Amino acid sequence: MENRTVTMAHGAGGRQTSELIDQVFKAHFANHDLTADDAAVLIPPAGKMAVSTDGFIVSPAFFPGGNIGKLSICGTVNDLACMGAKPLYLTCAFVIEEGFPMEKLEEIAAAMEKTAKEAGVHIVSGDTKVAGRGQVDGVFITTTGMGEIEEGVTVGGALAKPGDAIIVTGDIGRHGCTILLEREDFGIDADVTSDCAPLWGTVKAVMDTTHNLHVIRDATRGGVGTVLYEIAGQSNVGIHLDAKAVPVQPEVKGVCGMLGLEPLYLACEGRLVIMAPKEEAEGIVETLRKCPYSAEAAIIGEVVAEEPGKVVMETEIGTLALLPQPGGELLPRIC
Template sequence: MSDVITLAHGAGGKQTAELIDRVFKAHFSNPQFTGDDAAVLPIGGTNLAFTTDGFIVSPPEFPGGNIGKLSICGTVNDLSCMGAKPLYLSCAFVIEEGFPLAKVEEYAAAMAKTAAEAGVRIVAGDTKVAGKGQVDHLFITTTGIGQIVDGVHTSGTLARPGDAVIVSGDVGRHGCTILLARNQFGIDADVTSDCAPLWGTVEAMLDTTKDIHVIRDATRGGVGTVLYEIAGQSHVGIHLDSQAIPVDPAVRGVCGMLGLEPLYLACEGRLVIFAPKAVAGDIVATLRQGKYSKDAAIIGEVTADQPGRVIMRTEIGAETLLPPPGGELLPRIC
């Protein structure tokens, strides 16, 4: 591991995991410290989920959303992945001197609208103003708390051989949207971010069955990074069917031109779900009725062999190792 912080340490891949293990886990470790999307806190006879996330999106506006909407979706979705109904959020703003007040109000309005859709209240916050050039326009940090549904226990350590691997929709759309919004490649494609609050999606799944082992939202590093995280945490192998992975045609075209793997592009409205095969069909059927999960699909299965690895079956029937995430994953979304 490098002796200085690099951009790769914030990209969500191997270097991020090394930083967490070497520094944060080493100093902060306690019974509630977690590698999941939120900590589980047993309080007053119930289990609460507690999480926090920082947002430094560039550009702060993109087709399908802005940094305000994203800051609510990210934290609501982390709570939801623990099977927790989001209840309350706090938010902290770091704003660059000279940033337009109208833009701050625009992002706050987007936060309020998204919070209302998710059924969560923003109840506290903080504001700091940094000198010109000390901040890239605006940073937002949101912290959330939610109540875990009775009978639900999800964790990255709970994937089991025989589980089906499900995605709740097409992959890589947010990362592709951000890449195009930066206008660095001169590519004109009609791609809109999948940014969305997903508690309703999770709630519908849990109404169908509580026999779900893992739920993760595929943000930094995309679905591929999530799969490697779960394979490592649960000490299992994962086999994917490349033909079954839903990818928007425009996203596939951009990835083909730039040599990118859609599985490693960020999502902001997609879940990766591990559940027994016996209930996987019912979960997918439920998801396909939802507003944000109409393209849900079973894309693979969990195996006992090759623990820690993700194997891809190609369209010609060959099997190949999905390259593990490492270095700085592109495009950098935060």
């Protein structure tokens, strides 16, 4: 490409803008629904739709296991999947800092292409803006997704019931730990890779096993602990966790021990919290362990009627402790 970095001319609407769109975005996002017009014309699903929008400002934009492009697809696709919705369409808006390397932008677009293909979602329209140096940190991406809710599935944070098993689909806190180590110089040598992944296939496999599901939630910003507090409040139930059952990668556990962090509050980008009746739990876990991103799925607790709105954890030495409610600045910022 003629220009090695993004310039203000690339955002001015003229020839350079057209070249940027054609040579980077259209080259990677081409499909029969992608439009060059002002809006995409789409065929709506016959049933209910789910729609979700998410903004991504992760720093650094490139990290072990992914980059902001992959993250922008996963984040929105996973939000749709958590409503039992098959992702159909995606729009994306870029705000790019003047001087951002074109090679890096191409790498981001390639990651989005690959992840969208895996998720089965079509990128149908978008927008590109170029901001002056220092106005944004490299590149920001906003994606909006639309999906078709599978018939017979109704899930939501207000639907947890006493007696439900609480399932996580794999080890927790890995994305947050990865970003923290990439961003800060702690002098810690730990081999940690983000769990960033598109999870529609995982949700579809679970729904093919049973429609008797109450809650599906992806544990992103704030991690599993924050998600559990949100659901406890929405459903007016208590949460009882077994600390020994919570899967945490040894490297993540070690970093958290050194820095005084709780893995339950570190972000995930490829993990779900599922709540379903106990009689369904073993079958769900068995299904999850056959899926690419959930081999370490585990039952970590149960929903109870006592102490509504609170999360209580049985520690590894057998005592009960109230998990502190998250507040203030959650570290690290991951989106």
